[in-house]
Amino acid sequence: DVKIGVLALQGDVAEHITAFQQVLDTIPSVVGSVVEVREAAQIPSLDAIAIPGGESTTISRLIEKNRMHEVLTGFQGGIFATCAGMVLMAKSVEDPRICPLGLIDMEVDRNAFGRQRESFEADIPVQGLDAPFHAVFIRAPVVRSVGAEATVLATIDQGIVAVLQGKHMALSFHPELAGDLRLHRLFLTGLGIV
Ligand code: GLN
Structure with missing residues (x-):
């Protein structure tokens, strides 16, 4: 069984749960569940975790308060981080x-x-997808630079907006709001789950 968690400290948690559930529902051969993560002890048994958009200063404060920092940095699964989540990664x-x-x-x-x-939408090419992705940016972060270990998946005029490193994917925009599950699926494919 595949177990995906969505960090439920603050932010658009429900949208990520729905998106991952929809992806799992499209693959009958995979039995999986998507759960809200509120405690550090839930994290090690997950295959993947999403860190949603929201307010990164608040999410960061709550990660520390709930003693999740170390268990997240030592997590063996993949992390799917959008917007505020990207800031934290x-x-x-x-x-x-x-x-x-x-x-x-x-x-x-x-x-x-x-x-x-502050907020805008754009159709952007993303490496690994065969057609542009409709990206919703909401007070979005930008990646100023990446090191050798990270792979850039998408760049717009203002900078890098999608990055992959090992099992982890970070996006400036909100695929959970786009009605397009290709990036959630690409992330799970990278983990060998779908
Ligand atoms: N700008 C916000 C932050 O850094 C993120 C906004 C979002 O997640 N939509 O906290």
Whole structure:
């Protein structure tokens, strides 16, 4: 059985649960469940975990408060991180309130698009997908640089917006809001789950 968790401290948790459940439902050969993760003790038995969008300073504070930092950095499964989740996956973040997990070799800027373009949508090419993905950006972060271990999956004029490193995928935008499950599926394919 495949077990996917969605970090349920703050942010758009329900949308990720629905998206992963829908992906699993399309593959009859895979028996799986998607659960909310509220305690560190739940994490080691999961195959994958999603860190949703939301407010990265709040999620970071709650990760520390719930003593999840170490269990997340030592997690053996894959992490699917969107928007605020991407901020948390970085090796370094310019905002001192964030205590990043350092699981992807990248530097991330929060709210990188400025006030005028806080939220926008764009069809962007993503490596590994055969047609552009409709990306929803909401006060999105941008990746300033990646190190040798990370692979860039998508770049727009303002910078890098999708990165893969080993089992982990981080996205500036919100695939869970796009009605398009290709990136959730690509992530699970990378784990050998689907
Ligand atoms: N800008 C937010 C942050 O860094 C993320 C926004 C989002 O997840 N939609 O916390």
